[in-house]
Amino acid sequence: MMTTDRQHRRLTLLTAARTLAHDATAAAGECQLGSRDWNFFHGVETATRHVLHPEMTAVRDDAQWLDAEAPAFRNGFLEASTLLSVTATAEIPPVVLPLPRPR
Numbered sequence: 001m002m003t004t005d006r007q008h009r010r011l012t013l014l015t016a017a018r019t020l021a022h023d024a025t026a027a028a029g030e031c032q033l034g035s036r037d038w039n040f041f042h043g044v045e046t047a048t049r050h051v052l053h054p055e056m057t058a059v060r061d062d063a064q065w066l067d068a069e070a071p072a073f074r075n076g077f078l079e080a081s082t083l084l085s086v087t088a089t090a091e092i093p094p095v096v097l098p099l100p101r102p103r
Helices: 005-029 036-052 055-059 063-068 071-089
Strands: none
Touching: 005 036, 005 071, 036 055, 036 071, 063 071
16 A cells, blocks of 8 residues: 555654654753743643644643643743644644753
8 A cells, every 4th residue: 555645744744743742752851840941841841742642632622721821831842733733734844853952
């Protein structure tokens, strides 16, 4: 069975998301639990989980859940979500994505 271009792009996105999740988890592991940086990387990891497990978004019935999170988490989540969205729509998506960094 041959994969279509759309399937190939989806597989590439999933690979990139898995790698980004791994990198974010590793970076969070180097931070103090609950710190601003830890929250940022936890937000990045959560964004990747939404790509890897789209059913997670169905559990959250509104967008206000993000408002309840720490500002650093929101920043990490939104930066990673944007990066993943751009990757999903890229003509040739990259296999590896740069890990967003807290500012």
